[in-house]
Amino acid sequence: MNEAPFVIIGAGPAGLSAAEILLKSGAHVVLIDRSDRLGGQLTKQTHMFFGSEKQHASKRGIDILKLMVDALSGYDNLTVHKETTVVGMYKDKTLACLKGETYFKVHAQAIIVATGASEKALPFENNDLPGVYAAGAVQTLMNVYGVKPGNKVLMVGSGNIGLIVSYQLMQAGIEVVKLVEAADSISGYLVHASKIRRYGVPIEMNKSVKRAIGKTAVEAVELWELDEHWQGIPGTEEMIECDTICLAVGLAPLTELMQQIGVEITFIGELGGNVPRINPRFETSVPGVYACGDVAGIEEASSAMIAGKIAATHALLNAGIEVDKAESSLASWRQELQGLRNGPHGEKVRKGLEKLGVLS
Amino acid sequence: MKPENVIICRCSDVTLKELFDLFEDGYETFEELKRIKRVGMGPCQANTCGKMVQWEISKYFNIPLEEALFHNIRPLTMGVKLKAIGVQADEE
Structure with a gap:
């Protein structure tokens, strides 16, 4: 069996930033990702990031990815397994x-999930009709593979993914007929919403999909208004012609x-x-197993980058490895994280972290 | 809404109507639904259907989502050919 002091599962923003910290210490790191390219969701994020300069704000996701991957080059203590899926985790790590x-095993001292x-x-x-997509899948099709998912799209969900993918669909010459949101307000950044509104896309609240219509693929969609319990109101139905229904209704940690x-x-x-259930060191209830990035709670990529650094630093310290200026680095990262979570858009995350008991 | 036309589990083609029927029959947990209908046992391993199953359980039995328990998850998360495991075991 392969022995490795540190294994990172997932090479997105959290995993890549954790890798850099671990590699700097000289420790041997095994980085595993199921995709054929490193970067996770950054591989398709052609838009510029907000947030903090320290997390590369105002750069495009795909360019941030290059910086993060470049930062790992030149280390001979790194083993990367691409196109590799971790199919099982056992208590002895x-x-x-x-x-x-090819099936193989790696035994780790510490794991960063x-x-x-x-x-x-x-x-x-009819939610299984061809033409019903998740928004991230549409973004992958367009921005990674250059494939148009359809010609007339209904977008469901007004979070940043729904808003940004709507704009990117339009950039690809695809019509976005409407954006509907089940809640009573836009949940993403208003700057993104204003942009697609200026391009003429109607954005309507308290509405969702009642059914998709079509024989062999989506030909139209029936929408309806929702009451305060998110239940459809009979009599409010409206029919819209489209060939694609794009669902941007949230993410669930893996x-x-x-x-x-x-x-x-x-x-x-x-x-x-x-x-x-993680502690403020991003360690789970199983000692030596850390979780950071979206798997520990859905947030922005910039937060994931910082979380990866904090988790990796604690993993090193716990393993008895000295880290240069650990205390001051940790303190400033925590401050950056807090900064990103400030403001009205961080409210949901703050509430969630409070329930988790790790609001720093 | 016609629940027989709503797909909850794409891997095993389980509809919302089939979930409702099982609820009527007294099955209340994800684990039971999984054993009877294979919900969550296909290639997605409940990554697509899981949240919808939790949501439907919570709605039908009027319990908070927090209490609509998820199913047990065991290795392996995807199909692995016995040959691949055999080769690895021989090498070890």
């Missing part, structure tokens, strides 16, 4: 991995590996659902 047809999140689906009639070894999981709606 053995990971079962699958790379194509940075597996991110998956997109939530929505139950409505905690399945941690659940396999009995990491304590708790349901916190504000953080996306089932999340690991």
